[in-house]
Each structure stands twice: as C-alpha cells, then as structure tokens.
Amino acid sequence: MNKLVYVAASAILMFGLTACQRKVTSEEAKKIALEDAKVKEAEVTFTSEGMEDDEYVFHFQNTSNSYFYEISKSGKIEEKQVISMAQNMPEVTKDKTGSSNQKITxxxxxxxxxxxxxxxxxxxxxxxxxxxxxxxxxxxxxxxxxxxxxxxxxxxxxxxxxxxxxxxxx
The missing domain is CATH 3.10.450.40 (Nuclear Transport Factor 2; Chain: A,)
Structure with missing residues (x-):
C-alpha cells in the first residue's frame, strides 16, 4: 500500500513540476527574436507572426536583412534564418573568357x-x-x-x- 501511495505522490509531484514550468508569451518570444537579431522593433517591419507546430514564428525585415525565427514556448530559439537584402552587389569584372577574375576560394x-x-x-x-x-x-x-x-x-x-x-x- 505504501508503494502505491509513493507512486501516486511521485506522479502528482512530476505533473505539478511540469505544469509550473514557465512559458513565454508571444510578446516575450518576439522580444527574444529581436534581441537575438540585434535590432529594435521600431527598426523592422513584421511581415508575419503566429503559431506553428506549437512554436512562435516571426518573419520580419529591415533594409539590410530578412529574418525568420521559430521560438519554443520555453523561450528557446529553435530555428533562425537571416537573409541579406543587399540589392546593390558590387560589379565584378570579367576576363575575356567571361569568367570572374575575383573569386574567393x-x-x-x-x-x-x-x-x-x-x-x-x-x-x-x-x-x-x-x-x-x-x-x-x-x-x-x-x-x-x-x-x-x-x-x-x-x-x-x-x-x-x-x-x-x-x-x-x-
């Protein structure tokens, strides 16, 4: 009988600890993404935000980059992607064969x-x-x-x- 009480008490305790684990709000997740990207909210435009697969998803951009973040409810960045918005790529000179003469290895x-x-x-x-x-x-x-x-x-x-x-x- 004592064993059954011990098992039941352990299960209740584990459930209670799991339920008490702090979850971040959408606004807190947004702040985590902005801080990680090292930008301020006033400097970017959010193109989409919401929930996907039980994670907060944010797409935002500024004049330099486009950002994508997936943040778990615990506040962990699960995925991030940054794409350069550079439109004025420097011109590269071509040699007579048409191939670039400036190439990094x-x-x-x-x-x-x-x-x-x-x-x-x-x-x-x-x-x-x-x-x-x-x-x-x-x-x-x-x-x-x-x-x-x-x-x-x-x-x-x-x-x-x-x-x-x-x-x-x-």
Missing part, C-alpha cells in the same frame, strides 16, 4: 562561415561545400555541424558576402 568561404558562427575549425564536422547559384549569384552553399548545432550559409564567390545563413539545434 572554398577555404576562404569556410573561414568566413566559421567566423560568422563563431566556431573553431577544430570543432567542425560533416562539412559540405557546394558551388551553387542563389538569385543569379554564384555562391558557395556551406553546411556543417559543430557542437549540438547544424549550420548553413550561402557566401558569394565574388564578394565573400554572406547572403543568408541559419543554425538549428540537432
């Missing part, structure tokens, strides 16, 4: 990505670099894992500019 692109995500090359695994086109711009499509996160970005082969990036928890 894959190693330079990887170094740019590591610096952006503040990871050390020693801690990186599963590196994938693919030459691709993004909105008519030749890019290195870079994916890698470090710690408990997956990282992804597109870097212009001609300017070294990060055109978009995101990171997800694994």
């Amino acid at each position: 894959q190693d330079e692109a990887l170094q740019i990505a590591y610096e952006k995500f503040q990871v050390s090359s020693e801690n990186v695994k599963n590196v994938k670099v693919k030459l691709d086109k993004e909105n008519g711009i030749e890019v290195y499509d870079i994916d890698f894992d470090a710690g408990n996160k997956e990282y992804s970005c597109d870097i212009s082969t001609t300017t070294g500019e990060i055109l978009n990036f995101d990171s997800d928890s694994r």
Whole structure:
C-alpha cells in the first residue's frame, strides 16, 4: 500500500513540476527574436507572426536583412534564418573568357562561415561545400555541424558576402 501511495505522490509531484514550468508569451518570444537579431522593433517591419507546430514564428525585415525565427514556448530559439537584402552587389569584372577574375576560394568561404558562427575549425564536422547559384549569384552553399548545432550559409564567390545563413539545434 505504501508503494502505491509513493507512486501516486511521485506522479502528482512530476505533473505539478511540469505544469509550473514557465512559458513565454508571444510578446516575450518576439522580444527574444529581436534581441537575438540585434535590432529594435521600431527598426523592422513584421511581415508575419503566429503559431506553428506549437512554436512562435516571426518573419520580419529591415533594409539590410530578412529574418525568420521559430521560438519554443520555453523561450528557446529553435530555428533562425537571416537573409541579406543587399540589392546593390558590387560589379565584378570579367576576363575575356567571361569568367570572374575575383573569386574567393572554398577555404576562404569556410573561414568566413566559421567566423560568422563563431566556431573553431577544430570543432567542425560533416562539412559540405557546394558551388551553387542563389538569385543569379554564384555562391558557395556551406553546411556543417559543430557542437549540438547544424549550420548553413550561402557566401558569394565574388564578394565573400554572406547572403543568408541559419543554425538549428540537432
């Protein structure tokens, strides 16, 4: 009988602790996204916000970037994506064969990505670099894992500019 009482009390206690776990409001989640993006609400335009798969979802932009955030009810950033809105890409001179004479190497692109995500090359695994086109711009499509996160970005082969990036928890 004592065992049954102990099991019932444990179940009630666990349920109570789970129910007491603080959940953030939509406004608090929005503030988390803005702080992570290092922008103020007055500096951006929200294009959409709501709930998706029991997470707060925000899309907002300013003149420089477009932002996408998914934030759990516990306040953890589950996914984020930042896309550069750069429209005035510098012109690249072409040689007589039509190919660009200013091209960063894959190693330079990887170094740019590591610096952006503040990871050390020693801690990186599963590196994938693919030459691709993004909105008519030749890019290195870079994916890698470090710690408990997956990282992804597109870097212009001609300017070294990060055109978009995101990171997800694994």
